[in-house]
Amino acid sequence: MIIPMASIYLDHNATTPVRPEVFDAMEPFFKDRFGNASSIHRYGQDARSAVEEARARVAGLVNGRPGEIYFTSGGTESDNLALKGVAYARRAYGRHIITTNIEHSAVLNSCGFLEREGFEVTYLPVDGHGRIDPGQVEDALTDQTILISVMHANNEIGTVQPVDEIGRIARDNGVCFHTDAVQSAGKLPIDVEAMHADLLSLSGHKIYGPKGVGAIYIRKGVEIEPTAHGGHHENDVRSGTENTVGIVGLGKAAELAALEREGEYRNLSRMRDALEARIRDEIEDVRVNGHPEWRLPGTLNASFPGAEGESLIMSLDLAGIAVSTGSACTSGAIEPSHVLLALGRDPRTALGSVRFSFGRDNTMRDVDYVMSRLPGIVSRLREVSAAQVPA
Amino acid sequence: MYSPAVMDHFHSPRNVGDLPDADGVGNAGNPISGNTIALYLKIAEGTVTDAKFRTFGCAASIAASSMVTEWVIGRTADEAASIENDTIAEALGGLPPTKMHCSAMAADGVRTAIEDYRSRRELNAKAPKA
Numbered sequence: 001m002i003i004p005m006a007s008i009y010l011d012h013n014a015t016t017p018v019r020p021e022v023f024d025a026m027e028p029f030f031k032d033r034f035g036n037a038s039s040i041h042r043y044g045q046d047a048r049s050a051v052e053e054a055r056a057r058v059a060g061l062v063n064g065r066p067g068e069i070y071f072t073s074g075g076t077e078s079d080n081l082a083l084k085g086v087a088y089a090r091r092a093y094g095r096h097i098i099t100t101n102i103e104h105s106a107v108l109n110s111c112g113f114l115e116r117e118g119f120e121v122t123y124l125p126v127d128g129h130g131r132i133d134p135g136q137v138e139d140a141l142t143d144q145t146i147l148i149s150v151m152h153a154n155n156e157i158g159t160v161q162p163v164d165e166i167g168r169i170a171r172d173n174g175v176c177f178h179t180d181a182v183q184s185a186g187k188l189p190i191d192v193e194a195m196h197a198d199l200l201s202l203s204g205h206k207i208y209g210p211k212g213v214g215a216i217y218i219r220k221g222v223e224i225e226p227t228a229h230g231g232h233h234e235n236d237v238r239s240g241t242e243n244t245v246g247i248v249g250l251g252k253a254a255e256l257a258a259l260e261r262e263g264e265y266r267n268l269s270r271m272r273d274a275l276e277a278r279i280r281d282e283i284e285d286v287r288v289n290g291h292p293e294w295r296l297p298g299t300l301n302a303s304f305p306g307a308e309g310e311s312l313i314m315s316l317d318l319a320g321i322a323v324s325t326g327s328a329c330t331s332g333a334i335e336p337s338h339v340l341l342a343l344g345r346d347p348r349t350a351l352g353s354v355r356f357s358f359g360r361d362n363t364m365r366d367v368d369y370v371m372s373r374l375p376g377i378v379s380r381l382r383e384v385s386a387a388q389v390p391a
Numbered sequence: 392m393y394s395p396a397v398m399d400h401f402h403s404p405r406n407v408g409d410l411p412d413a414d415g416v417g418n419a420g421n422p423i424s425g426n427t428i429a430l431y432l433k434i435a436e437g438t439v440t441d442a443k444f445r446t447f448g449c450a451a452s453i454a455a456s457s458m459v460t461e462w463v464i465g466r467t468a469d470e471a472a473s474i475e476n477d478t479i480a481e482a483l484g485g486l487p488p489t490k491m492h493c494s495a496m497a498a499d500g501v502r503t504a505i506e507d508y509r510s511r512r513e514l515n516a517k518a519p520k521a
Contacts, residue, residue, distance in 0.1 A: 308447055309449075310449035310450055314401065315402075318402065348424065384404055384407050385446060
């Protein structure tokens with residue numbers, strides 16, 4: 001791998017580095033503290049107490065009770081467990097699920113699976129900023145509805161949904177409410193009581209914890225059918241020997257995220273707003289995707305019509321700037337992001353979109369460096385494509 | 392992911408632009424939702440003497456477009472028309488399997504440009520002499 005002179009990571013919505021404090025907390029569990037949390041002897045007791053301490057920390061991050069937190073392998077498993085677990089546990093009461101058309105693929109593809117299993121799914125369309133109106137949820141309810149799943153904040157554009165109101169509607173109608181909070185954790189306040197959330201998904205590696213570990217909050221009393229059957233771990237909700245190392249890392253990351261969230265919010269907003277203002281000022285014909293106010297603090301998704309996303313990312317990477325695009329150009333057709341298409345962007349504009357996502361290691365100097373390279377890259381690619389894009 | 396030749400042609404594409412007096416123009420790709428190329432050829436006495444392109448697309452399609460202009464200059468119209476879908480991928484030292492359509496798009500651009508050149512010649516031949 002060639003490391004260019006500059007090396008600026010602006011892809012924190014994809015993943016974050018493990019914080020040193022998190023790594024330090026995890027390290028002993030790779031070595032001396034290797035016990036199986038289910039063992040009765042002292043090795044087991046030591047691992048068990050570490051797992052339970054982590055559970056309390058994760059509960060603290062979302063204002064739940066420790067007994068309502070279950071550890072999983074990550075956000076995808078948590079989403080799968082929420083959707084399929086509730087659908088199968090409550091199928092006797094109805095077979096209708098409500099979600100949105102900009103959910104993460106872990107939710108959308110779980111819904112697709114459930115449709116093949118005979119469930120009916122309503123995909124609510126979002127507005128031009130990626131937001132749904134709680135009234136849409138109310139209108140979509142039927143006497144068959146058993147579950148509403150609406151993400152807290154979108155990974156690609158950062159738009160934040162009115163989850164408090166949606167949760168209230170679910171509660172008033174006796175329907176389970178799940179929210180995917182993988183992207184909002186550590187950035188926005190998360191309170192399962194204010195949200196009236198019955199289930200909530202979290203991931204470790206988005207909050208400076210390790211990959212391969214996540215959690216799901218399941219409100220006490222909510223029935224769920226496990227997706228992995230086995231040796232009765234995690235109160236029979238998620239069998240499999242506890243990933244002690246990962247769980248300890250997630251616990252530490254959750255503790256730090258809860259502690260530092262407010263300062264992080266200000267810091268991430270400041271950098272994102274500065275980059276957004278300069279892009280609008282210094283580059284012609286730019287569209288910012290996402291809600292102007294209801295947006296994650298560090299996320300900026302912008303379309304540069306005339307420049308294609310992968311080309312932008314490759315060029316920025318050569319300049320030492322790591323960002324991402326929602327689109328993937330594979331097998332004959334470039335597939336524009338389903339999220340940007342849902343906002344009503346035409347496919348060609350959607351194809352020219354880049355997501356910048358800031359994290360705690362970025363500084364305002366990174367914004368300056370990006371703006372020293374980005375305008376030139378955009379105009380170079382527009383020069384190559386000129387006349388190929390209808391004005 | 393990409394060969395050094397792809398990175399070179401992507402970063403420093405050759406023959407970007409258009410030829411207002413082109414003898415054949417080839418448009419290929421998917422103008423609604425995908426990569427597109429416009430290839431302009433100057434052809435004298437049956438041989439390609441100049442080529443320019445404009446491409447909207449990923450790094451591989453820009454590199455393939457650049458490479459196809461180098462490949463086609465100096466070839467006869469017949470040679471150019473017989474381009475294979477993977478000719479440009481080979482010239483670039485290979486492309487990932489999911490990017491082979493970028494090579495095919497460049498080849499389509501050449502074939503379409505030669506067709507355009509030939510149909511213009513037919514029209515000229517039929518046109519009454521002034």
